[in-house]
Amino acid sequence: MTERELIIIGGGPAGMAAAIAARENGVKDILLIERDQCLGGILNQCIHTGFGLEYFKEVLTGPEYASRFMSKVKSMPGIEISLRSFAVRLTKEKKLTYLKPGKMEKVKAKAIIMATGCREKTREMVHIAGMRPSGVFSAGLAQKLINIEGLLPGKEIVIVGSGDIGLIMARRLVLEGAKVSGVVEIEAQSRGLARNIVQCIEDFDIPIYFNHKISRIYGKNRVERVDIVRVDGNFNEIPGSSFEIKCDTILMSVGLIPENELIEMAGVVIDKKTNAPVSGELNKTSIPGIFVCGNSFKVYDIVDSVTRDSLIAGKLAAEYLRSRR
Numbered sequence: 001m002t003e004r005e006l007i008i009i010g011g012g013p014a015g016m017a018a019a020i021a022a023r024e025n026g027v028k029d030i031l032l033i034e035r036d037q038c039l040g041g042i043l044n045q046c047i048h049t050g051f052g053l054e055y056f057k058e059v060l061t062g063p064e065y066a067s068r069f070m071s072k073v074k075s076m077p078g079i080e081i082s083l084r085s086f087a088v089r090l091t092k093e094k095k096l097t098y099l100k101p102g103k104m105e106k107v108k109a110k111a112i113i114m115a116t117g118c119r120e121k122t123r124e125m126v127h128i129a130g131m132r133p134s135g136v137f138s139a140g141l142a143q144k145l146i147n148i149e150g151l152l153p154g155k156e157i158v159i160v161g162s163g164d165i166g167l168i169m170a171r172r173l174v175l176e177g178a179k180v181s182g183v184v185e186i187e188a189q190s191r192g193l194a195r196n197i198v199q200c201i202e203d204f205d206i207p208i209y210f211n212h213k214i215s216r217i218y219g220k221n222r223v224e225r226v227d228i229v230r231v232d233g234n235f236n237e238i239p240g241s242s243f244e245i246k247c248d249t250i251l252m253s254v255g256l257i258p259e260n261e262l263i264e265m266a267g268v269v270i271d272k273k274t275n276a277p278v279s280g281e282l283n284k285t286s287i288p289g290i291f292v293c294g295n296s297f298k299v300y301d302i303v304d305s306v307t308r309d310s311l312i313a314g315k316l317a318a319e320y321l322r323s324r325r
Contacts, residue, residue, distance in 0.1 A: 019076075020076065021318070032073065051064070053304065054302070090265055113313055116258075116262070121255045136223065143169055147172075156248050159253055162253070186211070211230055268285045269285070293306075
């Protein structure tokens with residue numbers, strides 16, 4: 001088993017920022033592990049603008065924002081990048097097992113930073129009744145299909161939830177020629193940024209139904225229609241308020257869950273409600289030397305904030321390593 005000074009798991013904006021900060025603060029041996037075929041994480045499929053307003057004081061697309069950190073990480077000596085590498089096991093002694101093409105690696109770290117991000121909640125997590133036809137996607141998957149694969153997931157769309165990715169995808173689908181029949185939000189107001197409500201919904205005359213939910217999905221092979229019903233302040237259905245919308249596709253934009261199964265495996269105390277580490281301090285966990293940053297520590301609204309706090313994670317790891325020396 002080889003030994004490394006610092007291992008960072010996740011090569012998105014959080015992991016890259018942490019690697020840069022750790023290197024600038026004296027850490028000379030850094031292994032950055034990313035399961036995708038390139039660095040950048042979710043930013044690679046976010047081709048819309050709105051990134052970098054706080055950190056760079058510029059308006060950038062997701063790939064533009066990511067490329068600035070990619071260039072810096074790749075130019076810094078002491079940072080080794082391992083792509084297409086999937087971490088599968090972590091112990092409290094900071095022993096990591098990960099898979100890379102044709103090989104399984106085992107390595108022990110003096111410190112670890114987890115920057116594994118989030119995954120999207122699914123239809124099953126919000127308990128929508130009805131049949132199980134094809135045509136139900138998470139909003140992030142639909143974004144990848146359009147922006148990376150060049151595929152249109154459907155022609156008549158209903159979006160469940162008004163998180164930022166759902167709002168952005170409403171606009172994106174209209175621009176690609178699809179019809180967005182409505183955004184259905186169970187709360188009384190949007191959970192997304194105000195600018196996305198204006199730019200993605202109001203500017204495109206897309207109906208948005210607050211205090212509503214999908215009560216049932218219909219369709220044998222493919223989604224055919226949904227029933228929508230109004231709810232009261234306790235999210236109970238209001239009798240007689242139901243109506244129907246025909247559609248062939250449903251996008252789920254109902255929240256994110258931090259991906260922290262690895263640190264839970266290692267024994268880090270996890271908040272069962274949020275799936276985030278229980279911590280009294282930013283980026284720290286219950287196990288000294290294991291740090292968490294970005295959306296795997298808490299869900300952020302904008303990537304600029306992820307970068308800011310992940311730079312702190314890199315500094316904390318460097319300070320921890322100095323204290324150990």
